[in-house]
Structures are given as structure tokens and as C-alpha cells.
Amino acid sequence: MKKIQMVDLQSQYRRFKTEIDAAIHEVLDSSAYINGPAVKGFQAALEEYLGAKAVIPCANGTDALQIALMALDLAPGDEVIVPSFTYVATAEVAALLRLSIVMVDVDPQTFNLRAEDVEAAITPQTKAIVPVHLFGQSCDMQPIIELAEKHQLYIVEDNAQAIGADYSFPNGEQKKTGLLGHIGCTSFYPSKNLGAYGDGGAIFTNDEALADKIRMIANHGQNRRYYHDRVGVNSRLDGIQAALLHVKLKALDEFSAARQKAADYYDAAFAELEEVQTPYRAPYSSHVFHQYTLLVPADQRDALQAHLQAAEVPCMIYYPLPLHEQAAFEGFARKAKAELPNTEMLCQQVISLPMHSELEADQLVYVAEQVKAFFKK
């Protein structure tokens, strides 16, 4: 059996080596490293894949979120609603812009933001909602969109973990996550579902005016070279990353299918375990399984982790500490409620198993056996 990894980037590279190497060499031969045809080509392919009017590539997912918030022209102290159970970047960028972060609890089943919790957190200062499609499954967006319309709020989706997922509206219409609100943000960090061989990110929108602003902000606030109309940043995806991402984008749906197949195997294998709750599959979203995350009893979670590590099954705790308990946000953030019990519970009970597009049958069998062996002791 091949050594099991959380994410097996090497096996995936080997599978696409010929095409990827050729794409990278084309960039090297052309020496168009910045803003060249490789970047334009990938951008256009991603626009087509997502059904987006505009994709603006940038340097990483955190920049994507920051640039998206900058494009909303918010004032210091304006409130931005974020889930407390997420990666730090979601809130970090709001703190950098001196916005006021309002952290709300999440649904214990989907781990995602819920409209009712968002609604309870809205004040006259609220300007934007940042739903995170955590672990690869969309938030239930229709009620969140309705709230945003009612209160005239922007929606910036953190789609770093869910690229390729589809959300189904109640009327049956389907859209890709990241295009459900005003602006969507994603990351091409190597271990993400569409991963580069370095850093990368992108911003999506169907709003042409926002797209123009975002392009300008990502490029030092200029439309015309050396004429700077606003303060921007320097955030670019380079040609080499774009070229290999273009190759991988063609296989993204295949990667998602392989992840879903691995998840189906895990689901069936753990169905008999009373102590284990397998990931909930929401009827309104496909699940692209950025992570396969179990809930296990809090008092057994660390022992399970140690058991798996001893058996050479990698596993991770995403995330051990809620945002509202992170020292960094003291002074910038407030909790929407006195208690965020679901977030607290999740931080105690989650454990993520190896999940990627290259998992082999014998590896899945072994991981499942090790988890089952722990609970049958």
C-alpha cells in the first residue's frame, strides 16, 4: 500500500506530468511570467467553467478576500458578519481594513452559516456578510440572499474550500458557489481542490462595475499605468501557476468525483459506528469534499487522533480554536451572542481524515479499518 497522506500532490502531479510540464515550459520559453497569455487563458477558462462574467486572478485567497472587501468601499467600524468556525483569513482581512467583525455561530450539521443566526446579528452598522462554504459544501444561500436584499447588505463568499460545488435554488436553478452573492473569492493554495504549485487565488463576480474596481485595486489602484486613482495592492497570479492551473481545471470535475467516491466509501464504512457522525449531505448543494470531517465524542477525539497517527493514518483538526477565542481579534470583533455553542462543540469534536483525488481502494480500506478498530476496542 502506498503511504497515506492527507493530500497526495505528488501522485496527482505524476498523473498529469506530461501536460503540466509542457504548459510550464511554454511559459518559460515565452518568458511572459506576469500578465501574459497563460494568465489570460486560465482566467477565460475559469470564467467559462464557473459561468462568471469576470474572474480576476490574484496572489492568494487571503488577498482575494481583502480586495473583495476593499471594493465595497466600507468605512472603519462598518460591521461584517462572519462565521466563527472557519479559517482565520476570513476575518483577518476585515481586521486589517479596520472593519468591525461580528462572529456568529454555525449550523451543527453543515458547519456553515445559517440565515437565522445572521439575521439576529444584523445591526444598522452591518454592511456585508461573508459566508464560508466550509469543507466543500455550499451554505444554504437562498435565505441569506433574501436577508441581504432586505437589509441592503453585500455578500462576499469565501469559496476557498468549495470550488466546483453547485448550489440549487428552491426553484431548481443551479449556480456554482462563489457566484451566489456579489463577489466570490477562492484560493489555489496547493492543497485546495484546485491547487497551484505555489500560491494563487481568484475573485469572481457577475457585476461589471465591481469587476472594474477589483481589477484596479489588485493593480495598485490604477487603470492607466502610473496614474493611481485609489490605494490598491499588488496581487497577481503568475504565468507559471496559471498555466498549470489551466491544465488542472480541465480535471476539476473528475477530482471532485474522486473525492465524492472516497467520501461514499467512508460513509458506508462508518455507518455502523454509533459514536461517529459522518458528514451531512445537504439537499441544496453538491459536496466537493475539500475535507472529510467526522464528529466524534469530545472525550475520545484526541485518543482517536493518537490512535490514527500511530497507525500512520494522517488526520487533522480543522479547527481547534474558534475565531472568537483567537487573541488576534480582541478589540476588532464581537460575538453575535454570549455563547456560540455549536462552534465550541465542533472545535471539540471534529476530526478530518485523508481526502484527495488520488486515494486508492486499499488505502480507504485501511483508514476505515483503523477508525473502526479504535471504536471497537
Ligand SMILES: *Cc1c(COP(=O)(O)O)cnc(C)c1O
Ligand atoms: C485557504 C483558505 C483561505 C486563504 O487562502 P490562501 O490562499 O491560503 O491565502 C481563506 N479562507 C478559507 C476558508 C480557506 O480555506
